[in-house]
Every structure is written in structure tokens, then in C-alpha cells.
Amino acid sequence: MSAEGAAERDDALTHAVLRAVEVTGAHAGSVFLISRNRHTLVLAAAAGMPPSLLGGWRRIPVNGAIPVAEAFRSGRTVHLADADETMRRFPQLAVALPYPFGSASVPVTAGGETFGSMSVVWAARPGGNGLSKAQRRQLRTAAGRLGVTLSELNAHGVDVGCDMETVPVEVPVPSASAVRVGLFDWELDTGALQADATLCAIFGLAPDEYDGQVATLAARVHPADRPGLRAAARSAAEEGHILAQSLRVPERGGGHRTIELWGRVPDTPADREARPHLVGGVLDLGAGMAAVAAIERLADGFFSLDRDGCVTYANHTLVRLLRLRRKDLVGRHLWEALPWLADPAYEDRFRAARVSQQPVSFLARSPDQWLVFSLRPDAQGMTGWATPSGQPVPAGAEPGAPPAQAGAAPSSSRPAPTRLGAIYRVLQMSSALTEAVTAREVCDVVTDQLLPAVGGHRVAIYVVHERHLRLLSQRGYSESFLEPLEGRPLHHGREPVTGALTSGVPLFIESREEFSRAYPELRAESNSFVFLPLIASNHPVGACVLGFDEAHPFSGEERSLLTALSGLIAQALERARLYDTEFALARGLQNALLPHRLPTLPGIRVTGRYLPGTRGMDIGGDWYDAIPTDRGVVLVVGDVEGHNVAAAATMGQLRSAVRAFASAGQRPGDVIAGTNRLLLDLDPGLLASCCYVLLEPGTGVAHVVRAGHCPPLLRRPDGHTEFLDLPGGPLLGVERAVDYPESELRLLPGSVLALFTDGLIETRESDIGVGMDRLRTSLAHAGAESLEELADALLRNARQTPNRRDDIALLLTGYAPAAPPAPPAG
Numbered sequence: 001m002s003a004e005g006a007a008e009r010d011d012a013l014t015h016a017v018l019r020a021v022e023v024t025g026a027h028a029g030s031v032f033l034i035s036r037n038r039h040t041l042v043l044a045a046a047a048g049m050p051p052s053l054l055g056g057w058r059r060i061p062v063n064g065a066i067p068v069a070e071a072f073r074s075g076r077t078v079h080l081a082d083a084d085e086t087m088r089r090f091p092q093l094a095v096a097l098p099y100p101f102g103s104a105s106v107p108v109t110a111g112g113e114t115f116g117s118m119s120v121v122w123a124a125r126p127g128g129n130g131l132s133k134a135q136r137r138q139l140r141t142a143a144g145r146l147g148v149t150l151s152e153l154n155a156h157g158v159d160v161g162c163d164m165e166t167v168p169v170e171v172p173v174p175s176a177s178a179v180r181v182g183l184f185d186w187e188l189d190t191g192a193l194q195a196d197a198t199l200c201a202i203f204g205l206a207p208d209e210y211d212g213q214v215a216t217l218a219a220r221v222h223p224a225d226r227p228g229l230r231a232a233a234r235s236a237a238e239e240g241h242i243l244a245q246s247l248r249v250p251e252r253g254g255g256h257r258t259i260e261l262w263g264r265v266p267d268t269p270a271d272r273e274a275r276p277h278l279v280g281g282v283l284d285l286g287a288g289m290a291a292v293a294a295i296e297r298l299a300d301g302f303f304s305l306d307r308d309g310c311v312t313y314a315n316h317t318l319v320r321l322l323r324l325r326r327k328d329l330v331g332r333h334l335w336e337a338l339p340w341l342a343d344p345a346y347e348d349r350f351r352a353a354r355v356s357q358q359p360v361s362f363l364a365r366s367p368d369q370w371l372v373f374s375l376r377p378d379a380q381g382m383t384g385w386a387t388p389s390g391q392p393v394p395a396g397a398e399p400g401a402p403p404a405q406a407g408a409a410p411s412s413s414r415p416a417p418t419r420l421g422a423i424y425r426v427l428q429m430s431s432a433l434t435e436a437v438t439a440r441e442v443c444d445v446v447t448d449q450l451l452p453a454v455g456g457h458r459v460a461i462y463v464v465h466e467r468h469l470r471l472l473s474q475r476g477y478s479e480s481f482l483e484p485l486e487g488r489p490l491h492h493g494r495e496p497v498t499g500a501l502t503s504g505v506p507l508f509i510e511s512r513e514e515f516s517r518a519y520p521e522l523r524a525e526s527n528s529f530v531f532l533p534l535i536a537s538n539h540p541v542g543a544c545v546l547g548f549d550e551a552h553p554f555s556g557e558e559r560s561l562l563t564a565l566s567g568l569i570a571q572a573l574e575r576a577r578l579y580d581t582e583f584a585l586a587r588g589l590q591n592a593l594l595p596h597r598l599p600t601l602p603g604i605r606v607t608g609r610y611l612p613g614t615r616g617m618d619i620g621g622d623w624y625d626a627i628p629t630d631r632g633v634v635l636v637v638g639d640v641e642g643h644n645v646a647a648a649a650t651m652g653q654l655r656s657a658v659r660a661f662a663s664a665g666q667r668p669g670d671v672i673a674g675t676n677r678l679l680l681d682l683d684p685g686l687l688a689s690c691c692y693v694l695l696e697p698g699t700g701v702a703h704v705v706r707a708g709h710c711p712p713l714l715r716r717p718d719g720h721t722e723f724l725d726l727p728g729g730p731l732l733g734v735e736r737a738v739d740y741p742e743s744e745l746r747l748l749p750g751s752v753l754a755l756f757t758d759g760l761i762e763t764r765e766s767d768i769g770v771g772m773d774r775l776r777t778s779l780a781h782a783g784a785e786s787l788e789e790l791a792d793a794l795l796r797n798a799r800q801t802p803n804r805r806d807d808i809a810l811l812l813t814g815y816a817p818a819a820p821p822a823p824p825a826g
């Protein structure tokens with residue numbers, strides 16, 4: 001990106017994030033833009049919340065359980081009024097940031113393209129409702145305008161995307177300043193003085209009241225200081241400058257303010273030829289100096305923190321209380337300057353105050369006493385207060401614990417603390433891996449979560465099969481790098497993957513040169529590498545290879561994080577491979593129990609579909625069948641409760657029973673009654689539903705029996721589609737002595753009859769009535785030319801549902817008897 005293009009993009013981001021904070025009244029805002037590989041949202045701008053505070057949230061996976069990612073994926077506003085709503089909808093985020101705040105995230109879009117997401121954060125109050133509808137609308141408008149600007153820049157060849165190492169624009173939120181600076185140009189020989197509006201205001205004059213003479217301003221100065229002002233002017237003419245000349249300006253209500261005069265005589269040829277004059281400024285510190293003097297006289301410790309949490313001021317009492325020199329404290333975080341505050345709990349207190357914008361207090365133990373700390377935040381930073389608690393320190397007390405708790409080792413013996421961002425990454429990864437069922441899903445989680453977490457660009461996952469490496473998944477690597485590693489035996493040990501696996505220790509390589517020296521026979525495709533051994537239950541499962549485009553020095557925290565995550569990945573991958581093995585066996589059983597081919601009959605077209613659920617073992621008790629008999633064709637759809645091998649086995653037994661009873665010529669009601677008794681005799685502890693139809697091809701008469709099952713759906717030749725409200729009996733397996741009523745209807749040529757299981761119409765998000773109406777509409781308006789295309793059309797929405805827990809059986813029958821031959825003419 002050119003410097004001009006980058007500046008235009010940054011200006012747009014700055015204006016947008018400030019506008020978002022302004023229209024919502026939030027204390028912080030941020031903009032995340034999509035990375036060039038479209039897998040990660042990268043922090044591009046932040047206002048009111050320093051990027052350093054965001055830590056592990058500067059790179060967010062597109063499919064992550066985070067509001068900004070949800071807004072990007074869905075294209076909708078994600079509004080979380082308070083911490084309770086955040087916990088309900090995004091529990092992983094709430095666990096990592098358990099503070100009282102509200103947030104709203106909106107997509108940044110233009111012309112059908114989504115560039116990223118914009119988010120604002122505010123201090124949640126009890127009983128608050130978050131942003132109003134008008135504020136949400138204005139937030140979306142601000143995001144939309146940013147989207148339009150980014151789209152225009154894109155059209156002019158400016159790359160508005162981000163990479164993993166993009167440095168975010170940090171935007172300070174405007175605030176009223178207690179310091180004023182007025183500028184002047186003073187002709188020393190004539191007394192004429194040009195002053196700007198701020199300088200006039202400092203002296204208590206309106207710009208139109210000022211006559212341009214220094215005497216007018218001098219009259220506003222304390223009488224005792226006027227001789228000093230004249231002396232300063234004479235000294236400036238001789239020495240060329242005035243440095244911090246203090247003057248007192250009386251206040252109208254009594255008292256006075258102290259101002260400082262700074263100036264110099266210009267030393268350019270043009271100025272030397274002109275009249276001697278002094279240019280400079282008047283600095284009005286307001287009550288700032290008096291306030292500092294007052295704070296320095298207090299017996300308690302006071303300090304100021306900037307937005308990043310670094311100390312900008314500490315009074316004398318605090319310096320004495322903490323036993324530090326002021327220069328060792330200012331410019332550093334408290335937990336960095338004081339070893340006994342180097343605990344994640346203290347950093348978390350700062351983060352809580354910064355995010356929630358509410359006061360926070362905590363108790364901490366210094367080497368010789370307990371101290372009470374209090375933090376008061378605003379958009380610019382924090383004011384802190386510290387004072388002794390008045391309680392003695394118990395021997396061996398735990399840092400950060402109340403005085404009553406004791407027994408832990410001193411903080412000096414504790415290991416370096418783990419930052420909250422790293423803890424969040426472990427929580428996020430473990431939660432996502434818990435939901436991953438197959439080995440492919442585990443690989444997707446690792447790719448989508450791990451790369452953004454560490455800023456990596458490439459990942460490859462190998463599994464151990466018969467003590468050899470097999471590539472399972474990869475993103476970003478070339479075949480020339482991966483091919484030499486494929487099929488390597490574990491005992492090889494002379495290349496990085498098998499070396500890490502046999503040693504059980506992660507291998508971190510921080511430069512291309514280091515890689516080439518260690519493995520000259522391999523091509524160094526990245527500048528830095530991580531080779532993580534995946535070991536579960538003390539045996540090697542596989543390996544994960546991460547690559548970085550830039551040289552990447554790995555901190556101790558990153559090394560600990562990756563080592564911890566490798567254990568989680570190994571456990572998940574081992575579990576998923578066992579699942580995949582069991583799934584292959586179960587799916588084979590399922591396929592064996594369903595019909596491989598449906599009969600072809602004159603005047604009747606039949607097609608069936610079975611769609612397994614997307615979660616769990618992908619095996620269940622749904623089935624369909626079409627059975628030719630002497631009276632016609634039997635069409636049957638059934639559903640045994642459960643999603644496991646037992647349900648599938650029971651389904652197979654019921655399907656065989658229905659076939660046997662139907663082939664023996666029994667009436668439809670007797671077939672279902674006999675199947676019911678068989679299920680009770682088998683006593684599997686399962687219930688089942690069934691819809692049974694005997695269709696006579698010659699007449700179009702259908703005999704229908706229902707046992708606790710969904711009603712059939714009929715589309716008539718004119719397109720009218722309706723569910724057939726036919727009487728039915730109870731579920732199979734409930735009661736032995738049951739009569740199942742038989743209904744009769746006539747199908748007209750061109751009719752389509754749909755039998756299905758409830759997985760097609762039931763979802764977790766909507767009522768079954770909504771699903772029935774959607775299916776009826778789909779069948780009525782489907783423009784399919786064949787029965788096969790029609791079946792695919794009815795299942796299209798179900799196939800696109802990612803978390804569908806129920807399986808689906810569908811049987812479509814088209815009744816199209818051949819027209820009788822025309823009678824011979826004459």
C-alpha cells in the first residue's frame with residue numbers, strides 16, 4: 001500500500017471510530033478489518049481502549065465465538081446490553097472478561113462486500129437497556145460510511161486489507177483539557193502585540209475587546225508582577241528569549257491564576273531587518289499546578305495511569321510508600337515495577353476498571369505491609385490511590401489475598417504470570433475442541449483458532465498411522481515443503497517433525513537461517529517455525545507445524561501457551577480419530593439397513609433420501625422403503641427414537657417385519673398392529689413412529705395408516721398442496737392391544753405424495769408449525785423437472801444447516817399412470 005493510500009485509510013478509520021464513540025456515548029470503540037486470507041479479523045483502529053489492553057483479542061478468527069466475528073459473519077448488529085446477556089450469548093467471552101460492560105458490534109459493509117466489523121463498549125449500569133434503537137442506527141450508519149470509503153479506496157487500487165502484523169491506529173478520545181496555550185507576536189519597541197483568541201481568554205478579554213496593545217494585557221496582570229513583565233521584555237531583547245516567566249492574573253471571584261510566558265526573538269534575516277519583536281506563547285495551567293502541590297502534601301499515595309496502565313505521575317508519599325525512586329516507577333506498569341504486584345489478579349483489576357469504567361479497589365501485600373489500592377477510570381486513563389490498610393502481614397501470606405489468608409510461597413518464588421489474553425486462548429481453544437467431533441473438525445478448529453492466536457500464516461497437521469507420518473490437513477504450505485515429510489517413520493528423527501515427536505518437546509525455530517543450519521536438506525518456506533508434538537496418553541498422535549512469514553521471536557508466554565494447546569489438540573485429535581473409526585462402522589451398518597434400490601413400477605415413480613444428522617454418530621433410526629405387493633406398492637417411512645447403533649438395529653428389525661407382513665398380503669392396519677406387537681416382544685426400550693401407504697397403481701386409491709407419525713403431504717396436479725389430516729394411532733411400542741385406523745384417498749394423475757420424518761420440519765430455532773408451513777410452500781412452488789430434483793430441492797435447506805441434530809428420511813411418490821389408448825376411429 002502506498003503511503004498516501006495508507007494515510008487515507010487511517011484517516012477513514014480514525015473518523016469512523018471516533019464517530020462511533022460519539023453517537024453511542026460509549027467510552028471505547030474499535031474497528032476490525034478482514035485479513036487478506038479472509039480467515040482472521042485484525043484490529044485496525046481503537047479509540048478509548050489501548051491495543052495493548054486487548055492483548056489476545058487483536059486477532060479474532062472469523063468463525064470465533066466473539067461478537068465482532070458474529071457481526072461479520074451474519075451481517076447483523078450484535079447488541080449485548082450488559083454482562084448477563086454477554087454470558088448467555090457468548091459464555092467464552094464472559095469467562096475471559098467477567099466485567100460489567102455492554103457492547104455493540106456491527107458489520108462494515110458496502111456494495112455487498114464486508115470489510116470487517118466495528119464495535120463499541122460502554123459501562124453497563126444495573127437495569128440498563130444498552131443502546132437505544134436510534135444509537136444502534138447511528139452506529140450502523142457510521143460503519144456503513146466507513147465501508148463506502150474503504151470500497152472507494154479499494155476501487156482506486158488501495159489495498160485496505162490487513163495482515164497478521166498490522167499495527168492498529170490508536171485514536172485518543174477527545175476530552176476537555178485543563179491547559180490552555182495562547183500565542184502572540186509582540187513588537188518590543190512600539191508595544192503592539194498580536195494575540196489569538198485563546199490568549200485573550202487567558203487574560204479575561206473577548207477578542208473584540210482587545211486593542212492590540214501590550215499595556216492592555218499588562219493591566220490584567222497582578223500589580224506586583226508588572227515590573228517583572230517589563231523586565232522580561234527588556235531581557236528578551238538583549239538575550240533573545242524569555243523562559244517560563246511566571247505571572248499572576250487575578251480572578252474575578254477572588255484569588256488569582258498563575259500563567260507562564262515563553263518566547264524568543266526570531267533570528268532570520270527577514271526578522272533582523274524588521275522591528276525587534278518577540279514570538280511565543282502564554283501557558284495557562286489552570287488549577288493544575290495548585291492541584292499537584294496539594295497532592296504532594298497529602299499523607300496518602302496518589303498516582304496517575306495512562307490508557308495503557310503505565311504510571312504518568314506519582315506523588316512523594318507513594319514513592320516513599322513503595323520504596324522506589326520516582327524514575328523507576330513512572331513510565332512502567334505497576335505490576336512491572338513492583339515484583340509483589342506481578343500476579344495476573346492485579347492486572348485483571350486494572351483491566352476490570354478500564355473495560356467497565358467503574359471504580360475498582362483491591363488489597364495487596366508489599367514486603368512489609370498490606371496496602372489498599374483504589375482505581376478511578378475515565379476515557380483518558382485512571383487516577384489511583386494507595387494507603388496502608390493498618391493490618392499486619394501474616395507470615396507466608398499469599399500475594400493478592402486478604403490478610404486472613406496465608407500459607408503460600410512469597411511472590412518472588414512464583415513463576416512469571418500468565419497474561420489474561422493467553423488464558424483466554426486456552427479457554428477458547430478448549431471450548432472449540434470440545435465441540436469438534438471428527439478429525440476434520442479438529443483440524444478446522446486448529447487452523448481457525450491457532451493461527452490468529454499467535455499470528456501465524458501456515459499450518460500443517462500430521463497424524464501417526466502405523467508409526468509413519470501422514471498429512472491430515474494443511475493451509476498455506478507448498479507441496480515441495482510437505483512432500484519430504486510425508487510417510488516418514490517415527491524413528492527417523494533427523495527432521496523437525498519426527499524429532500519433536502520422538503523427544504516429546506516442542507521445537508521453536510526463530511529464523512530462516514537457524515532452520516537451514518539445522519535441516520539443510522529441507523526447504524525453509526517460512527521465516528520462523530513451531531513444531532508441536534501431539535501426544536495423548538503417553539503415545540504420539542501426530543504433529544502440528546506452524547509457519548510465520550516474518551521472523552518471530554517466541555516469548556516465554558507464547559512457548560507456554562503453545563505447549564499447553566498442543567496437549568489439548570492431541571487429546572481432541574485422538575478422540576476424533578476413534579470417533580471416525582466408529583463412525584465408519586456405524587455408517588456401514590446404516591447403509592446396509594436402508595434399501596439400495598427402489599422398485600420401478602408402471603405409472604408410479606418413487607425416490608428416497610436419507611440425510612444423517614450433522615452432530616453425533618450420524619446414525620439413527622429413520623428409514624424409508626417401497627415394497628411391491630400383489631395389491632400395489634407399499635410406501636413406508638418410520639422413525640425409531642435415538643441416534644445410536646441400538647436405534648439403527650431396531651430400525652432394521654422393524655423394516656424387515658413390515659416387509660414380511662406386507663408381502664404376506666395383510667391389510668395395512670394389520671401390518672402396523674403386527675409391527676407394534678413385534679416391537680413390544682423385542683423390548684428394546686425404544687418407541688417408534690410410522691406412516692404406511694398402500695397405493696393401487698390402477699385406480700390411484702391409497703390406503704393410509706399412521707402410528708404417531710407426521711401426516712403425509714400431498715401436492716395435487718393443479719399445484720394445491722396440503723397436509724392430509726388423517727386419523728392415526730399411538731406410537732409403536734406403547735401398548736399391545738391397539739387398533740390402527742385405515743384411511744382411504746384417491747390420487748389424481750400428476751399428484752406427488754411426500755412421506756417424511758420429523759427431522760425435516762423440526763429445528764431448534766423454530767416451532768414445528770413453521771417447519772410444516774415451510775415444507776408445504778417448498779413443495780408447492782418447487783420448479784423441479786424430475787422427482788429426483790424435487791427431493792434434492794426439499795432437502796436443500798436441511799443440508800445447509802450446520803448443527804442439525806436429527807436425521808431425515810424422505811420418500812416421494814409421483815402418480816402418473818399411462819393414458820388409456822384412444823378407441824379406434826369409426
